[in-house]
Amino acid sequence: MKTEFIAEATSRQNELYREAAGSYGGALERLARGYEADPDRRRDLVQEIHLALWQSFGGFDARCSVRTWVYRVAHNVATSWVIREHRVNSRTLVGLEMLEALPSGNDGERGIDQRHALEKLLMLIQQLKPLDRQIILSYLEDMDAASIAEITGISPGNVATKIHRIKNVLASRFHKGGNHGK
Amino acid sequence: MESETGTDVRSLWKNQKVEPAPISLAELRQKAQKLEKRVLWRNLREYAASAIVIACFGYYIWRFPAPMIRFGCGLVIAGTLFMAYTLHKRGAARAVPAETALRSCLDFHRRELERQRDLLRGVWRWYLLPFVPGLAVFLLGLFRWTMKLPNAPAHARVIMITFGLTAAGCGLVFVAVGKLNQWAARKIQREIDGLDKLGKDS
Numbered sequence: 001m002k003t004e005f006i007a008e009a010t011s012r013q014n015e016l017y018r019e020a021a022g023s024y025g026g027a028l029e030r031l032a033r034g035y036e037a038d039p040d041r042r043r044d045l046v047q048e049i050h051l052a053l054w055q056s057f058g059g060f061d062a063r064c065s066v067r068t069w070v071y072r073v074a075h076n077v078a079t080s081w082v083i084r085e086h087r088v089n090s091r092t093l094v095g096l097e098m099l100e101a102l103p104s105g106n107d108g109e110r111g112i113d114q115r116h117a118l119e120k121l122l123m124l125i126q127q128l129k130p131l132d133r134q135i136i137l138s139y140l141e142d143m144d145a146a147s148i149a150e151i152t153g154i155s156p157g158n159v160a161t162k163i164h165r166i167k168n169v170l171a172s173r174f175h176k177g178g179n180h181g182k
Numbered sequence: 183m184e185s186e187t188g189t190d191v192r193s194l195w196k197n198q199k200v201e202p203a204p205i206s207l208a209e210l211r212q213k214a215q216k217l218e219k220r221v222l223w224r225n226l227r228e229y230a231a232s233a234i235v236i237a238c239f240g241y242y243i244w245r246f247p248a249p250m251i252r253f254g255c256g257l258v259i260a261g262t263l264f265m266a267y268t269l270h271k272r273g274a275a276r277a278v279p280a281e282t283a284l285r286s287c288l289d290f291h292r293r294e295l296e297r298q299r300d301l302l303r304g305v306w307r308w309y310l311l312p313f314v315p316g317l318a319v320f321l322l323g324l325f326r327w328t329m330k331l332p333n334a335p336a337h338a339r340v341i342m343i344t345f346g347l348t349a350a351g352c353g354l355v356f357v358a359v360g361k362l363n364q365w366a367a368r369k370i371q372r373e374i375d376g377l378d379k380l381g382k383d384s
Contacts, residue, residue: 073283
């Protein structure tokens with residue numbers, strides 16, 4: 001009886017993981033890019049996220065959606081990764097507020113190709129503090145303020161303010177002519 | 183209303199080329215086992231280091247006849263056991279896998295920082311202080327024993343200076359390690375305060 005129960009729970013855990021990995025595999029790869037620049041280490045991070053996800057589904061109780069569950073696990077694992085790396089490398093991470101106040105350096109840059117733009121975006125994300133990184137990555141995945149608030153635990157009002165800052169930062173760095181400082 | 187830049191950058195982000203490498207359940211199980219082994223080895227390394235200290239000071243108990251030195255060695259061994267127990271307890275108190283999903287990122291991040299801060303703050307209590315009485319008694323015992331050696335009176339000044347410098351050096355290292363950890367803990371506390379400010383409106 002007990003063996004049957006364990007087998008059933010494990011099969012449910014495996015099934016949930018397979019579905020999540022299928023639906024969010026690409027998003028998790030993109031998320032890992034925001035946290036780790038080195039491709040080899042990024043592979044390790046992705047595997048760590050998948051392992052945590054699989055293990056976590058053993059305790060999935062549907063109190064939130066699978067999407068929220070997946071993103072929470074992924075961001076939390078990646079945040080622990082950043083904290084660990086930060087302790088080793090002592091890299092200074094900044095907040096959105098500081099990025100917004102900094103001059104972009106090449107406002108009005110024209111004709112940047114997509115690859116260059118993506119590299120620039122990744123560099124921008126990777127210098128952010130974990131919480132700001134979670135918000136910008138969720139924003140880039142098309143999530144609304146309420147969903148981001150549910151994942152991060154920050155109030156929707158604060159998320160909205162952060163998103164406003166993100167838009168300013170992105171505009172100053174990626175829009176032709178830029179509107180930095182507005 | 184959505185800005186043009188926001189939409190552009192978001193489509194740039196979502197359309198980037200990613201190749202999700204499928205990870206099989208067998209691979210995940212293997213990785214979980216590897217992780218468990220890594221934790222086991224880390225614990226074994228910590229216990230081995232404690233065993234070396236205990237063996238060294240155990241040898242001193244056998245080697246030196248002076249009761250004060252023996253008592254000091256006993257205290258150092260007790261301090262080492264306490265430290266090993268604290269490390270063991272800390273290792274056992276890791277988060278359960280589902281907790282990574284049940285806690286919001288803000289809460290999880292805060293707890294991770296708190297864990298680090300408490301570890302650094304407690305360095306005096308679990309890492310330094312347990313060794314202070316033992317080392318002090320051991321050094322004092324060793325000093326008295328040395329002073330009783332037949333040719334000690336001729337070198338009393340040198341012996342005193344050597345022991346004084348050793349004691350001061352040990353003290354300095356302990357204080358420096360303690361201060362550095364307190365400084366790091368304060369830095370983490372500032373990060374926690376920043377997160378609290380965000381959480382207050384939540």
